[in-house]
Amino acid sequence: MSWSLPRIAFFMTLLFYGSGAGEQQIRCIEVERQALLKIKQDLHEIKEGFLSSWGNEEEKRDCCEWYGVQCSNNSDHVIALDLSPSSHVERYAVLFTEDNDFRFLQGNISPSLRELKHLTYLDLSVINFTGHGIPSFISTFSKLRYLNLSYTFVSGEIPPKLANLSNLEVLDLGYNSRLRTRNVEWVFRLSSLRHLDLSYTNMSQATNWMQVVNKLPYLTNLQLRRCKLPNVTSSSLSRVNSSTSLSVLDLSWNKLSVSVFPWLFSFGRGLVHLDLLDNVLEGPIPKALLNMSTLEYLDLGSNELEGSIPEALGNLTALTYLHLGSNHFEGEFPKSLWGLCKLRELYAGQNNLSNLNLPENIQSLPRCTHHSLEALDFSYNRIMGSFPNLSLFSSLKSLWLSSNQLNGTVPEAIGQLSQLEYLDISGNSLKGAISEAHFSKSSKLSHLSLSGNSMILNISSDWNPPFQLDSISLGSCKVGPRFPKWLQTQKNYSKLNISYAGISDSIPDWFWDLSSEVYSIDLSHNQIHGTTPNSSIEFIGYPEIDLSSNKLEGSIPVFIFKAGAIDLSRNSFSKLDSIFQVSKDSLLTFLDISYNKLSGDLPDCWSNFKELSILVLANNKFSGKIPASIGSLTGIATLNLGNNYFTQELPSLKSCKYLEAINVAENRLFGPIPTWIGESLSSLVIISLRSNNFSGSIPSHLCHLSNLQLLDLSSNDLSGSLPKCLNNLSALKREGYSGFTTISHDYTYGSNGSTVYKGYDYQLQLVWKGTLSTFGNTLALVKSIDLSNNMLNGEIPTEITELIELVFLNLSRNHLSGQIPPEIGDLNLLDALDLSNNQLSGGIPSSLSQVPRLNTLDLSNNNLSGKIPISTQLQSFEVRRTNCSYSS
Numbered sequence: 001m002s003w004s005l006p007r008i009a010f011f012m013t014l015l016f017y018g019s020g021a022g023e024q025q026i027r028c029i030e031v032e033r034q035a036l037l038k039i040k041q042d043l044h045e046i047k048e049g050f051l052s053s054w055g056n057e058e059e060k061r062d063c064c065e066w067y068g069v070q071c072s073n074n075s076d077h078v079i080a081l082d083l084s085p086s087s088h089v090e091r092y093a094v095l096f097t098e099d100n101d102f103r104f105l106q107g108n109i110s111p112s113l114r115e116l117k118h119l120t121y122l123d124l125s126v127i128n129f130t131g132h133g134i135p136s137f138i139s140t141f142s143k144l145r146y147l148n149l150s151y152t153f154v155s156g157e158i159p160p161k162l163a164n165l166s167n168l169e170v171l172d173l174g175y176n177s178r179l180r181t182r183n184v185e186w187v188f189r190l191s192s193l194r195h196l197d198l199s200y201t202n203m204s205q206a207t208n209w210m211q212v213v214n215k216l217p218y219l220t221n222l223q224l225r226r227c228k229l230p231n232v233t234s235s236s237l238s239r240v241n242s243s244t245s246l247s248v249l250d251l252s253w254n255k256l257s258v259s260v261f262p263w264l265f266s267f268g269r270g271l272v273h274l275d276l277l278d279n280v281l282e283g284p285i286p287k288a289l290l291n292m293s294t295l296e297y298l299d300l301g302s303n304e305l306e307g308s309i310p311e312a313l314g315n316l317t318a319l320t321y322l323h324l325g326s327n328h329f330e331g332e333f334p335k336s337l338w339g340l341c342k343l344r345e346l347y348a349g350q351n352n353l354s355n356l357n358l359p360e361n362i363q364s365l366p367r368c369t370h371h372s373l374e375a376l377d378f379s380y381n382r383i384m385g386s387f388p389n390l391s392l393f394s395s396l397k398s399l400w401l402s403s404n405q406l407n408g409t410v411p412e413a414i415g416q417l418s419q420l421e422y423l424d425i426s427g428n429s430l431k432g433a434i435s436e437a438h439f440s441k442s443s444k445l446s447h448l449s450l451s452g453n454s455m456i457l458n459i460s461s462d463w464n465p466p467f468q469l470d471s472i473s474l475g476s477c478k479v480g481p482r483f484p485k486w487l488q489t490q491k492n493y494s495k496l497n498i499s500y501a502g503i504s505d506s507i508p509d510w511f512w513d514l515s516s517e518v519y520s521i522d523l524s525h526n527q528i529h530g531t532t533p534n535s536s537i538e539f540i541g542y543p544e545i546d547l548s549s550n551k552l553e554g555s556i557p558v559f560i561f562k563a564g565a566i567d568l569s570r571n572s573f574s575k576l577d578s579i580f581q582v583s584k585d586s587l588l589t590f591l592d593i594s595y596n597k598l599s600g601d602l603p604d605c606w607s608n609f610k611e612l613s614i615l616v617l618a619n620n621k622f623s624g625k626i627p628a629s630i631g632s633l634t635g636i637a638t639l640n641l642g643n644n645y646f647t648q649e650l651p652s653l654k655s656c657k658y659l660e661a662i663n664v665a666e667n668r669l670f671g672p673i674p675t676w677i678g679e680s681l682s683s684l685v686i687i688s689l690r691s692n693n694f695s696g697s698i699p700s701h702l703c704h705l706s707n708l709q710l711l712d713l714s715s716n717d718l719s720g721s722l723p724k725c726l727n728n729l730s731a732l733k734r735e736g737y738s739g740f741t742t743i744s745h746d747y748t749y750g751s752n753g754s755t756v757y758k759g760y761d762y763q764l765q766l767v768w769k770g771t772l773s774t775f776g777n778t779l780a781l782v783k784s785i786d787l788s789n790n791m792l793n794g795e796i797p798t799e800i801t802e803l804i805e806l807v808f809l810n811l812s813r814n815h816l817s818g819q820i821p822p823e824i825g826d827l828n829l830l831d832a833l834d835l836s837n838n839q840l841s842g843g844i845p846s847s848l849s850q851v852p853r854l855n856t857l858d859l860s861n862n863n864l865s866g867k868i869p870i871s872t873q874l875q876s877f878e879v880r881r882t883n884c885s886y887s888s
């Protein structure tokens with residue numbers, strides 16, 4: 001069409017004029033526009049649209065109108081460039097998606113930036129410049145007053161040429177952990193500097209860092225968090241002047257000792273904000289600190305400070321934030337601090353304080369205190385006595401009193417704290433009833449932790465609580481016998497603990513309509529019965545679900561396998577068929593179904609569980625062959641199939657390279673002990689094949705297991721002689737313990753508030769001094785060999801006496817002959833030695849009398865001669881010498 005072209009041109013012109021752009025002057029200077037376009041080219045937009053206003057199109061010609069660009073009203077030069085997404089949160093809200101990813105741009109700091117010679121303000125923070133350093137041409141921006149490159153992942157040495165930025169007032173290079181500066185001389189020349197942030201920069205060699213304070217007369221804010229700062233030395237101190245305008249100082253997360261104090265007190269009188277969190281300060285709080293009366297924010301947390309908290313701290317009346325937590329403070333909390341009128345947050349947890357020291361008559365506190373305090377933390381101290389009266393702290397949002405020795409009842413007045421969001425009083429000795437009145441105004445409560453007390457939840461079944469909780473911990477409080485119906489009103493919680501809660505009821509169907517954000521459900525140690533229906537829930541994460549020690553029965557529902565860790569042990573589940581429906585990409589890491597009523601063949605579908613690290617199926621009635629797919633659990637560390645009716649040979653576990661513990665004790669397995677155990681499973685710490693029908697000889701490959709601490713092959717049909725190479729089991733010669741990566745040391749509260757270990761403990765049984773004993777986490781402290789009750793013959797190899805870390809050695813009930821190696825006394829840590837019921841002959845080695853801790857010695861039913869050596873220990877404990885033939 002012949003008319004279309006001019007028409008479009010006309011339309012464009014119209015649009016151009018119509019938008020008003022033609023009436024205004026285009027201010028943008030061409031070289032700067034070209035430079036900005038190149039800067040854009042060097043940046044990749046992670047989220048489209050951020051730089052959409054920058055372009056070559058006609059309507060975008062005025063670069064002074066571009067997002068983040070500001071030109072001078074006089075010269076039209078670009079004077080400010082701000083590409084930080086955080087400066088534009090509101091304007092670009094649409095780009096801020098739920099993932100909270102503020103990173104919109106990635107790339108490098110374009111050399112074209114150089115052209116913007118008139119910049120006074122440059123903010124490129126939060127752009128991902130991974131792999132790039134700070135270009136030294138930045139030092140040519142002689143008019144620059146503000147430079148922000150924080151959170152940009154820039155790396156390498158900070159260019160000392162930045163010293164030329166003599167007009168710079170704000171320099172923020174913080175939170176770039178791959179940045180370093182060997183020396184801070186360059187900072188000294190930035191004489192206009194008011195704000196300096198070098199947090200996370202490696203300054204381990206910058207021994208002159210403390211002079212920054214003295215060389216920069218206008219400096220008001222200095223942030224050196226986590227900079228690996230060298231200690232202040234007295235020689236560096238003498239070169240320092242002592243008057244500055246500094247008001248904010250952050251030296252947190254360094255390893256500074258008390259030598260920082262004299263320096264600090266030499267200039268710090270005007271400080272408003274002092275952050276010394278997480279250093280290595282020790283001794284008492286220095287007196288001079290108590291004179292820093294302008295302090296509003298004082299953080300001394302996570303240090304090694306000790307002694308009592310000085311009463312005079314109460315003279316710092318400007319304080320709004322005080323953190324004394326994680327130190328070694330003891331004694332009474334000073335009364336004077338309750339008089340700090342402006343205090344909003346007070347953290348004193350993890351000390352040894354014994355008394356809160358709130359006045360008897362809380363009304364006598366200055367009124368202002370009640371109004372301001374929002375956060376109070378005294379958790380993990382030794383505070384005794386009754387629950388403090390906090391009823392007048394009407395602004396309180398967070399209260400931590402967990403792990404103290406508070407007793408008596410919780411006053412109902414706590415329910416009047418209408419601002420309370422976070423309440424943790426777990427781990428005390430509180431008793432009595434918790435009723436609806438305790439929550440009458442708790443509409444904002446989101447975190448409730450009462451666990452580890454002996455309180456009774458006295459709540460009517462149709463209670464409609466005023467809150468929607470995110471985290472609910474009622475472990476060891478009496479919640480039952482009925483399943484708490486009010487939980488149905490809580491739609492969003494991510495954590496629930498009602499373990500040891502005296503519930504003897506079935507789980508209502510509505511319960512499994514959980515929030516998809518749930519990360520921990522603990523209903524363990526109740527009397528919960530009935531079956532568990534399947535649920536369509538999809539978890540966002542991989543929660544821990546603990547239903548152990550109840551009376552649940554029937555099928556294990558398939559949805560449960562979508563969790564990350566599952567403990568169903570000690571129930572009456574009888575069917576595991578649902579496991580066939582588990583999808584291939586299961587991320588389950590922990591599965592314990594021990595002590596249930598599962599029977600028949602174990603399903604052969606384990607290849608779907610690539611992440612499984614702990615599998616415990618012990619104490620069921622599984623029979624048949626152990627399925628081959630168990631061998632495809634390539635991430636497995638602990639495999640416990642003990643106490644079932646498994647038969648035939650072990651399947652190959654050659655690919656289970658990370659296996660640390662294998663327990664198949666008390667089954668009906670037979671065949672030789674596979675050689676791959678010694679050849680392929682070099683991480684093994686524990687092997688228990690006890691009470692099976694394994695036959696043949698002990699393969700010498702086992703001697704390759706240099707981490708092995710516990711070898712139990714007892715009660716099998718093994719024959720042949722003991723391998724001489726046993727002395728290669730180096731963990732049994734070496735002090736210390738290999739450490740199991742899979743033992744959990746997390747703890748929780750058991751019934752009546754006692755601390756119990758949570759998660760899997762090994763629960764391995766050993767015949768220990770004649771009786772079958774169960775070892776939990778202490779197992780890691782037992783270095784032991786038990787080969788008893790087999791048909792082993794030949795002599796006891798002398799090499800075994802090199803395993804000097806052995807605590808337990810049992811070779812009884814075999815056909816061993818010859819002498820007891822005279823060096824047996826080298827096994828200096830032995831607690832029990834059983835060589836009984838063999839055909840050993842010769843003398844009883846006198847070296848045994850040197851074994852200091854030998855409690856049990858059984859040499860009976862042999863042909864030994866000589867005296868049982870008497871050691872002090874043996875005199876007072878059991879010595880079994882029935883039928884021990886000895887002559888004198």
Ligand SMILES: *[C@@H]1O[C@H](CO)[C@@H](O)[C@H](O)[C@H]1NC(C)=O
Binds near residue numbers: 071
């Ligand atoms: C330029 O002038 C505009 C309009 O008068 C004003 O809003 C803006 O703040 C000025 N910019 C500078 C950098 O002075």
Ligand SMILES: *[C@@H]1O[C@H](CO)[C@@H](O)[C@H](O)[C@H]1NC(C)=O
Binds near residue numbers: 151
């Ligand atoms: C530098 O940028 C970061 C991230 O945008 C911001 O949080 C910080 O306040 C800025 N620093 C200064 C001193 O303005």
Ligand SMILES: *[C@@H]1O[C@H](CO)[C@@H](O)[C@H](O)[C@H]1NC(C)=O
Binds near residue numbers: 103106129130
């Ligand atoms: C930053 O960029 C690097 C390489 O370009 C990339 O590997 C990294 O994941 C990015 N980091 C973030 C937080 O976007």
Ligand SMILES: *[C@@H]1O[C@H](CO)[C@@H](O)[C@H](O)[C@H]1NC(C)=O
Binds near residue numbers: 139140161164
């Ligand atoms: C720094 O400034 C000095 C004096 O103003 C000048 O001689 C020198 O060239 C500048 N250096 C850099 C790297 O810009």
Ligand SMILES: *[C@@H]1O[C@H](CO)[C@@H](O)[C@H](O)[C@H]1NC(C)=O
Binds near residue numbers: 228
């Ligand atoms: C910090 O720098 C020192 C010396 O410059 C270096 O030895 C050390 O490894 C660095 N630390 C880190 C975590 O990069």
Ligand SMILES: *[C@@H]1O[C@H](CO)[C@@H](O)[C@H](O)[C@H]1NC(C)=O
Binds near residue numbers: 229231257280
């Ligand atoms: C500072 O001194 C203390 C105590 O002497 C020491 O523990 C700490 O490691 C030192 N810090 C540094 C960064 O050297």
Ligand SMILES: *[C@@H]1O[C@H](CO)[C@@H](O)[C@H](O)[C@H]1NC(C)=O
Binds near residue numbers: 214240241
């Ligand atoms: C200390 O201050 C004096 C006088 O203000 C000055 O001459 C001297 O150079 C300063 N010393 C240091 C180490 O900054």
Ligand SMILES: *[C@@H]1O[C@H](CO)[C@@H](O)[C@H](O)[C@H]1NC(C)=O
Binds near residue numbers: 290291315
């Ligand atoms: C704190 O104030 C009291 C009275 O106001 C005063 O007697 C005491 O000396 C002060 N303590 C310190 C360390 O300044």
Ligand SMILES: *[C@@H]1O[C@H](CO)[C@@H](O)[C@H](O)[C@H]1NC(C)=O
Binds near residue numbers: 384385386407408
């Ligand atoms: C609470 O503990 C205190 C101090 O340990 C003790 O004196 C008091 O008798 C206890 N009160 C109750 C009710 O157990």
